[in-house]
Amino acid sequence: MSRVPYHLIEAGRKGIQREREREIMASPTTEDHSPHIGIDCINEETQQISEKDIVLEKGGEKDMAPLPGSSSIHRSSSRPQLDVSGAAIQGNFEEKDPTILLPNQSDDISHLALDIGGSLIKLVYFSRHADRQVDDRRKRKVKERLGVSNGSRRSYPILGGRLHFVKFETSKLNECLDFIYSKQLHCGGMDSRCWPSDAPQSENAVIKATGGGAYKFADLFKERLGVSIEKEDEMNCLVAGANFLLKAIRHEAFTHMEGHKEFVQIDHNDLFPYLLVNIGSGVSMIKVDGDGEFQRVSGTNVGGGTYWGLGKLLTKCKSFDELLELSQRGDNSTIDMLVGDIYGGMDYSKIGLSASTIASSFGKAISENKELEDYNPEDISLSLLRMISYNIGQIAYLNALRFGLKRIFFGGFFIRGHAYTMDTISFAVQFWSKGDAQAMFLRHEGFLGALGAFMSYEKHGLDDLMVHQLVERFPMGAPYIGGNVHGPPLGDLNEKISWMEKFVRKGTEITAPVPMAPPATTGLGGFEVPSSKGVLRPDASKLNVGVLHLVPSLEVFPLLADPRTYEPNTIDLSDHGELEYWFTVLSEHLSDLVDKAVASEGGTDDAKRRGDAFARAFSAHLARLMEEPAAYGKLGLANLLELREECLREFHFFDAYRTIKQRENEASLAVLPDLLLELDSMTEDMRLLALIEGVLAANIFDWGSRACVDLYHKGTIIEIYRMSRKKMQRPWRVDDFDAFKERMLGSGERKPQPHKRALLFVDNSGADIVLGMLPLARELLRRGTEVVLVANSLPALNDVTAMELPDIVAEAAKHCDILRGAAEAGGLLVDAMSNIQDGYKEDTPSVPLMVVENGCGSPCIDLRQVSSELAAAAKDADLVILEGMGRSLHTNYNAKFKCDALKLAMVKNQRLAQKLVKGNIYDCVCRYEPAS
Ligand SMILES: CC(C)(COP(=O)(O)O)[C@@H](O)C(=O)NCCC(=O)O
Numbered sequence: 001m002s003r004v005p006y007h008l009i010e011a012g013r014k015g016i017q018r019e020r021e022r023e024i025m026a027s028p029t030t031e032d033h034s035p036h037i038g039i040d041c042i043n044e045e046t047q048q049i050s051e052k053d054i055v056l057e058k059g060g061e062k063d064m065a066p067l068p069g070s071s072s073i074h075r076s077s078s079r080p081q082l083d084v085s086g087a088a089i090q091g092n093f094e095e096k097d098p099t100i101l102l103p104n105q106s107d108d109i110s111h112l113a114l115d116i117g118g119s120l121i122k123l124v125y126f127s128r129h130a131d132r133q134v135d136d137r138r139k140r141k142v143k144e145r146l147g148v149s150n151g152s153r154r155s156y157p158i159l160g161g162r163l164h165f166v167k168f169e170t171s172k173l174n175e176c177l178d179f180i181y182s183k184q185l186h187c188g189g190m191d192s193r194c195w196p197s198d199a200p201q202s203e204n205a206v207i208k209a210t211g212g213g214a215y216k217f218a219d220l221f222k223e224r225l226g227v228s229i230e231k232e233d234e235m236n237c238l239v240a241g242a243n244f245l246l247k248a249i250r251h252e253a254f255t256h257m258e259g260h261k262e263f264v265q266i267d268h269n270d271l272f273p274y275l276l277v278n279i280g281s282g283v284s285m286i287k288v289d290g291d292g293e294f295q296r297v298s299g300t301n302v303g304g305g306t307y308w309g310l311g312k313l314l315t316k317c318k319s320f321d322e323l324l325e326l327s328q329r330g331d332n333s334t335i336d337m338l339v340g341d342i343y344g345g346m347d348y349s350k351i352g353l354s355a356s357t358i359a360s361s362f363g364k365a366i367s368e369n370k371e372l373e374d375y376n377p378e379d380i381s382l383s384l385l386r387m388i389s390y391n392i393g394q395i396a397y398l399n400a401l402r403f404g405l406k407r408i409f410f411g412g413f414f415i416r417g418h419a420y421t422m423d424t425i426s427f428a429v430q431f432w433s434k435g436d437a438q439a440m441f442l443r444h445e446g447f448l449g450a451l452g453a454f455m456s457y458e459k460h461g462l463d464d465l466m467v468h469q470l471v472e473r474f475p476m477g478a479p480y481i482g483g484n485v486h487g488p489p490l491g492d493l494n495e496k497i498s499w500m501e502k503f504v505r506k507g508t509e510i511t512a513p514v515p516m517a518p519p520a521t522t523g524l525g526g527f528e529v530p531s532s533k534g535v536l537r538p539d540a541s542k543l544n545v546g547v548l549h550l551v552p553s554l555e556v557f558p559l560l561a562d563p564r565t566y567e568p569n570t571i572d573l574s575d576h577g578e579l580e581y582w583f584t585v586l587s588e589h590l591s592d593l594v595d596k597a598v599a600s601e602g603g604t605d606d607a608k609r610r611g612d613a614f615a616r617a618f619s620a621h622l623a624r625l626m627e628e629p630a631a632y633g634k635l636g637l638a639n640l641l642e643l644r645e646e647c648l649r650e651f652h653f654f655d656a657y658r659t660i661k662q663r664e665n666e667a668s669l670a671v672l673p674d675l676l677l678e679l680d681s682m683t684e685d686m687r688l689l690a691l692i693e694g695v696l697a698a699n700i701f702d703w704g705s706r707a708c709v710d711l712y713h714k715g716t717i718i719e720i721y722r723m724s725r726k727k728m729q730r731p732w733r734v735d736d737f738d739a740f741k742e743r744m745l746g747s748g749e750r751k752p753q754p755h756k757r758a759l760l761f762v763d764n765s766g767a768d769i770v771l772g773m774l775p776l777a778r779e780l781l782r783r784g785t786e787v788v789l790v791a792n793s794l795p796a797l798n799d800v801t802a803m804e805l806p807d808i809v810a811e812a813a814k815h816c817d818i819l820r821g822a823a824e825a826g827g828l829l830v831d832a833m834s835n836i837q838d839g840y841k842e843d844t845p846s847v848p849l850m851v852v853e854n855g856c857g858s859p860c861i862d863l864r865q866v867s868s869e870l871a872a873a874a875k876d877a878d879l880v881i882l883e884g885m886g887r888s889l890h891t892n893y894n895a896k897f898k899c900d901a902l903k904l905a906m907v908k909n910q911r912l913a914q915k916l917v918k919g920n921i922y923d924c925v926c927r928y929e930p931a932s
């Protein structure tokens with residue numbers, strides 16, 4: 001059973017009572033008498049393939065919530081509860097809010113909030129998975145030495161876990177109840193309105209909910225799930241949800257103009273005031289001045305419900321999405337009266353109206369002798385969509401003007417990520433404000449209310465979460481059809497594989513990459529045709545959001561010169577050519593990777609099945625991103641590479657390159673003693689050069705590079721290493737070695753102070769770490785610099801991990817007293833370290849060699865989200881060395897640090913070499929930048 005660290009809950013329960021009852025000022029406008037205040041009551045019948053099938057797939061009665069009448073649910077036995085037996089404080093008792101290990105805790109603790117609208121039910125739920133953190137000797141030592149505390153954790157616990165976003169049609173409420181029941185989500189909500197406690201569930205179990213359905217269906221929830229609905233005010237929730245998203249999610253808000261999506265970096269200190277426009281069936285416009293400070297200033301009864309209602313009557317469409325789909329093929333000029341119709345085809349340029357501007361929506365119908373049947377449903381739908389979107393955009397702008405607001409955020413499920421709707425609204429805002437105000441959209445557009453309801457649970461600490469503590473992931477196990485990912489992830493491995501196989505059996509192909517439609521331009525005054533045609537997907541109500549992983553221990557790397565302007569990715573994949581290239585590279589790698597992954601799991605039938613499912617799921621995501629690069633937020637190369645690793649883990653391939661790594665480690669360790677002897681025979685100057693050459697040469701062992709993998713067939717590891725070293729002539733393509741040498745060794749009489757502490761971000765296993773980075777570390781140690789090896793927390797390709805490093809260091813230390821002394825001082829070697837070959841024992845304590853994990857499992861690194869260990873180690877560091885293509889070229893090539901920084905890599909890709917350094921494959925980069 002895995003051990004689950006758990007943080008004191010008690011402190012959290014005793015917080016100050018949160019002020020939640022807020023005044024909503026009624027708008028003085030007549031529109032406000034509308035009962036439709038931004039609530040989803042679009043009576044649509046969209047197909048919710050995902051959720052429906054998840055529940056049905058499971059089939060068995062155990063997953064179904066009891067029907068009315070079948071009184072009690074087996075609440076006490078199957079409910080996840082905290083098992084506090086054997087609980088013990090982990091680590092230092094003096095520490096504030098120490099971690100508590102619950103060795104017998106196995107179940108997830110879940111938490112749920114709902115927004116029950118007229119057409120859709122939105123669920124936000126939290127799951128805290130058993131945190132498989134190992135508290136090994138290395139970690140304990142690092143904690144001791146570096147004083148790693150609870151980082152930025154507050155005085156009450158923020159639990160690590162995941163936030164999931166799911167929606168159901170309100171008409172399928174039973175499926176929603178079954179879903180809640182099958183996941184036991186209702187059992188997390190306890191009677192104290194607080195974060196789930198360890199108290200046994202009472203009859204007063206409560207789920208927070210907002211929206212009209214919270215009133216309408218309260219009895220049904222009580223009857224079917226035995227829980228009470230605690231109603232939360234809808235406006236409160238919308239604002240709380242929007243504020244949380246805008247503060248905590250990095251790429252939440254974006255602009256959408258003429259088919260072009262651009263993420264907007266929101267300065268948290270400059271967020272307020274803004275106008276929040278929530279478009280449900282009706283529309284609410286809320287002026288937001290701060291957390292809990294808002295006023296509903298206006299609204300309109302012409303909203304999503306109007307589009308759907310009128311659309312249904314006029315076109316006989318069966319669902320909202322079908323109506324939206326129709327609009328894609330429409331031409332509204334057949335039914336709208338345009339300026340040109342009135343002015344004989346001319347612009348009315350004096351007042352800035354082009355001939356194509358809509359003068360009167362549906363106006364043509366009055367002068368034509370046509371019946372409803374004579375119009376194309378497509379044209380009607382488009383005309384309606386434009387009428388309503390423009391109108392909302394215009395009213396929103398007028399309200400922004402009224403209150404002097406520059407920023408307008410649009411949310412609500414009316415938008416559905418539909419490009420044309422967003423373009424139309426943006427156009428209206430831009431047109432009327434003459435470019436002064438900007439329309440922005442939210443990725444979690446439909447979940448504002450549900451999130452707000454979730455936030456209203458007291459003291460779970462989530463409202464204080466910061467951007468760097470949230471990691472968004474797009475689970476590869478999500479059911480997908482035709483290459484499109486639908487709905488929430490499937491937790492169970494077998495379920496995931498079945499999904500994949502089911503669609504393969506049905507002959508459903510993974511979609512081939514679809515090039516994006518080139519953005520069309522807009523004439524003055526209006527679009528001729530939808531500029532974003534072709535972007536609408538069959539399932540327009542798709543979820544464009546992933547699961548939010550809450551990792552409270554993540555921190556911003558303290559040595560970044562300016563975290564606000566830091567951008568990890570060097571290559572911008574919003575350039576379509578670039579995306580296409582990397583898409584092809586990753587696709588071509590896939591079969592080889594699957595072979596490795598399957599072999600790493602013994603090549604069994606089960607492994608083959610998983611390998612196949614992995615390949616299909618990953619390809620589907622790639623295809624999706626090709627079609628819509630910003631679908632998962634801002635996309636950089638690092639995200640693509642990480643996606644691949646996450647996808648492997650999703651299908652339980654935890655270390656595909658394990659055997660390769662072991663083999664290369666052994667081969668390299670065997671030649672290490674000779675290398676060390678050779679280095680020790682050199683002068684200081686020569687040795688430093690040889691060491692840097694060694695790092696660059698050994699970086700050739702990269703199983704993520706196609707060219708390199710081809711090379712490995714041509715010789716043994718050591719032969720390739722020697723060949724690579726021989727080719728190391730200076731000047732390298734980027735060559736700051738002389739500047740680095742001067743900082744290290746000085747010039748003439750001047751002998752500089754050694755660095756106090758160096759952080760070495762290491763890359764690959766085998767020669768790279770053993771013959772490259774360890775000898776460099778040894779040199780730094782010899783010169784009196786403390787060395788911290790920073791390695792991956794989880795495997796990625798053939799990268800060495802923090803878990804593997806102590807053994808490698810121990811092996812190397814058998815041949816080297818500097819390494820041995822330092823490793824002992826850093827707590828890396830167990831006292832009983834055996835087999836010391838030269839019998840050397842130093843009396844004076846050495847400078848320490850330590851290992852910390854970086855907090856990620858990718859070949860690249862985003863320094864805005866690193867482990868607390870690494871953040872602590874960085875405090876006294878004055879030198880950062882980043883090694884390898886992933887960490888120093890794909891990411892961080894342009895990163896600026898507060899301390900000296902050295903970036904070392906061999907460029908193992910021709911295109912990158914050309915693009916980044918105007919060079920060729922196998923060129924080397926040695927970029928040194930003194931503290932800025
Ligand atoms: C995945 C990698 C970043 C790993 O490189 P490393 O950091 O190990 O030097 C690199 O191998 C890569 O960019 N590969 C894809 C390109 C190719 O096959 O050429």
Ligand SMILES: [Mn+2]
Nearest residue numbers: 763764799859
């Ligand atoms: Mn690597």
